[in-house]
Amino acid sequence: MNPKALHQISYGLYVVAAKKGDKINGQVANTVFQITSKPPTLAVSINKDNYTHEFIKESRSFVVNVLDKDTGMIFIGRFGFKCGRDIEKFDGVKHRLSQWGNPILEENSTAYLEVRVDKEVDVGTHTIFIGEVIDADMMSGGEPMTYAYYHLVKKGKSPKAAPTFIEE
Numbered sequence: 600m601n602p603k604a605l606h607q608i609s610y611g612l613y614v615v616a617a618k619k620g621d622k623i624n625g626q627v628a629n630t631v632f633q634i635t636s637k638p639p640t641l642a643v644s645i646n647k648d649n650y651t652h653e654f655i656k657e658s659r660s661f662v663v664n665v666l667d668k669d670t671g672m673i674f675i676g677r678f679g680f681k682c683g684r685d686i687e688k689f690d691g692v693k694h695r696l697s698q699w700g701n702p703i704l705e706e707n708s709t710a711y712l713e714v715r716v717d718k719e720v721d722v723g724t725h726t727i728f729i730g731e732v733i734d735a736d737m738m739s740g741g742e743p744m745t746y747a748y749y750h751l752v753k754k755g756k757s758p759k760a761a762p763t764f765i766e767e
Contacts, residue, residue: 610746614664614678614708615643616689617654618700623689625702626651627679629746631663639732641714644725650683655728659716662701667741670707697734708738 616625630644641663645652655661666675678688693705703711713734720727 612666612670612675612744612746614666614704615645615651615655615661616664616702616704617651617658617661618696618702619654619657622654623696623700623702624651624654624683625664625678625688626683627666627675628663634729639735640717640729641712641732642727642729643714644722644727646725648724652726655716656719656726658699658701660699660701660730660733661714661716661728662697662703663712663714664704664708665710665712665738666744667707667709667739668744669741670744674707699733703738705738709741709743710737711735 610629611631613628613631614625615628615631616623618624626645626649628643628645632642634640634642643661643663645655651661674692677686677692681688689702694702695705697703697711697713699713699715701713703713711734712732714728714730715733716728716730718729720729
């Protein structure tokens, strides 16, 4: 089996963010998908070892920030290859807090969708969080970054915690 065939599935690139107590954190994710339109329902897959997983479990909500295709690799690396246990990821990053206290990016984002978690599905290394979209808005007129663009044009890699990670 050639696992690279899985990279042919169309994905976007997002910063999924949440709050826990008085702290905020976020991570890059590519497995975000709409499940229904009425009510608008999304699902996201988050590795159980990721710090953001703890935040979503506790707060029962999260924001999906849709990354603009012009987002730089330093910004992506901040949210995708560094741990919120070690750094404050939102320090120096333009953002605001939603009505539920989740961080909404005010830079490098084409849109955001805030989700209230209704269900969780345990899928081994990851949890799929499913919930209703309770707020959403457009942030810029930019074009969303696809996962293919991230790999092919930006030459980005998948971290070990990503569901699409392939050991070279």
